[in-house]
Amino acid sequence: MTTAEKLEGGLDTQQVISKEIAAIQAASPAAEPQPRLDFAPYRSSLLRHPTKDLRQADPEGAELVAPVFGQSDVDPLEADLTIQSGGEPIGERIVVTGRLVDGDGRPVRRQLVEIWHANAAGRYIHLRDQHPAPIDPNFTGTGRCLTDDEGVYSFTTIKPGPYPWHNHRNAWRPAHIHFSLFGTDFTQRMITQMYFPADPLFALDPIYQSITDPRVRERLVATYDHDLSQHDRLLGYRWDIVLTGAHATWTEPEGDDRA
Amino acid sequence: MPDLVPDLAPTPGQTIGPFFHYALPYAGDCQLVDPGAPGSIRLHGHVYDGHGVGLPDALLEIRQADPAGRVPTVEGSLHRDGRFTGWGRCSTDRLGHYWFRTVEPGPTRDGGAPFFAVTVFARGLLNRLFTRIYLPVDDATLAADPLLSGLDDDSRTRLVATREDDGSLRLDLHLQGPQETPFLTYPRHRG
Numbered sequence: 001m002t003t004a005e006k007l008e009g010g011l012d013t014q015q016v017i018s019k020e021i022a023a024i025q026a027a028s029p030a031a032e033p034q035p036r037l038d039f040a041p042y043r044s045s046l047l048r049h050p051t052k053d054l055r056q057a058d059p060e061g062a063e064l065v066a067p068v069f070g071q072s073d074v075d076p077l078e079a080d081l082t083i084q085s086g087g088e089p090i091g092e093r094i095v096v097t098g099r100l101v102d103g104d105g106r107p108v109r110r111q112l113v114e115i116w117h118a119n120a121a122g123r124y125i126h127l128r129d130q131h132p133a134p135i136d137p138n139f140t141g142t143g144r145c146l147t148d149d150e151g152v153y154s155f156t157t158i159k160p161g162p163y164p165w166h167n168h169r170n171a172w173r174p175a176h177i178h179f180s181l182f183g184t185d186f187t188q189r190m191i192t193q194m195y196f197p198a199d200p201l202f203a204l205d206p207i208y209q210s211i212t213d214p215r216v217r218e219r220l221v222a223t224y225d226h227d228l229s230q231h232d233r234l235l236g237y238r239w240d241i242v243l244t245g246a247h248a249t250w251t252e253p254e255g256d257d258r259a
Numbered sequence: 260m261p262d263l264v265p266d267l268a269p270t271p272g273q274t275i276g277p278f279f280h281y282a283l284p285y286a287g288d289c290q291l292v293d294p295g296a297p298g299s300i301r302l303h304g305h306v307y308d309g310h311g312v313g314l315p316d317a318l319l320e321i322r323q324a325d326p327a328g329r330v331p332t333v334e335g336s337l338h339r340d341g342r343f344t345g346w347g348r349c350s351t352d353r354l355g356h357y358w359f360r361t362v363e364p365g366p367t368r369d370g371g372a373p374f375f376a377v378t379v380f381a382r383g384l385l386n387r388l389f390t391r392i393y394l395p396v397d398d399a400t401l402a403a404d405p406l407l408s409g410l411d412d413d414s415r416t417r418l419v420a421t422r423e424d425d426g427s428l429r430l431d432l433h434l435q436g437p438q439e440t441p442f443l444t445y446p447r448h449r450g
């Protein structure tokens with residue numbers, strides 16, 4: 001370890017992290033559908049992953065019914081992150097849209113989608129974000145919307161920048177948008193991150209690489225869609241989201257309707 | 260390329276990361292009922308890592324039935340107006356403490372053991388975790404619960420809240436370690 005690395009708090013090099021990632025992935029079965037919880041290259045996971053197997057549970061009661069959100073919860077203007085302050089935020093203006101469906105292909109209708117992301121310089125409006133990149137006074141980086149009757153969500157925002165973090169030395173997160181998602185039953189609840197096509201940081205990022213199968217992690221990458229781009233105004237990205245299967249549907253609740 | 264037939268393999272999760280605090284919490288998020296509402300209780304505890312250190316950057320959500328065992332399907336969780344929505348969210352404080360003000364769920368089927376359904380998110384946790392917080396009802400009801408009856412005594416106690424002197428319900432969650440909370444997976448998570 002070099003003196004410079006020790007001055008940085010003894011952080012490992014990218015080479016060390018990349019080697020660990022490669023070793024885990026080489027030993028992983030194909031098509032693991034979710035990230036590893038125990039994934040040491042993401043150092044913060046070391047003490048925060050369960051070591052015992054998950055227990056099989058048959059969902060019942062509240063697990064079969066997602067919370068309901070509606071017009072009283074979300075103002076349609078919250079879907080446009082470029083109009084939340086006095087002026088326009090700096091950055092590439094984009095639209096991000098897609099369909100939210102369940103594991104059986106049914107659209108998840110009128111459900112809450114929440115997003116948050118860094119500004120164009122890679123800085124969050126968050127007290128813990130110490131990255132010395134400029135804060136944009138016209139950008140908070142949070143948005144909400146309800147899906148429509150086809151399960152479609154849409155946000156207008158600016159493209160976030162990559163940002164450094166301290167997982168290892170010279171660690172940079174690929175540009176991403178955090179997504180918080182609900183389905184029709186509570187067991188479908190999830191939070192994930194959407195990425196942008198062809199990011200050179202993908203191979204280096206232990207969070208993205210915690211999904212060990214390349215075809216599975218590529219599900220997190222949006223597609224540039226020229227049909228969504230608007231003349232003289234913005235660029236369009238499409239990202240469809242599939243939740244795990246619902247155990248119950250709105251019309252056939254099982255066990256939640258006891259009189 | 261619109262109108263693709265959707266690939267129905269699930270989109271994988273990712274960690275909530277460290278920077279959710281300005282996005283997800285909101286006024287009243289953890290207060291499912293107003294102070295002083297009939298039957299109002301506090302549900303609380305800590306979220307700990309494998310060294311027993313509280314997580315200052317975890318987010319918990321609960322989903323529950325009302326005292327009559329009905330799971331509400333009304334909107335209004337983000338701008339609470341007195342309706343009981345049966346859903347709440349709490350980000351842990353500096354010491355890893357979480358709390359909700361709510362009412363106790365009733366059983367959703369005859370003889371069922373009432374519980375809060377819980378999801379846990381945190382920096383360092385690569386995907387959400389599901390668990391349950393059971394009410395400390397009588398032993399026979401707990402013993403008959405399909406999930407609890409399959410667990411050893413130690414694991415079972417880690418899913419059942421304790422009643423405190425002031426009526427609060429308390430359960431600590433341990434993401435790792437000798438007191439690790441049993442976390443759940445459901446049939447449709449298998450794809």
Ligand SMILES: [Fe+2]
Pocket residue numbers: 118173176178276278
């Ligand atoms: Fe982030």
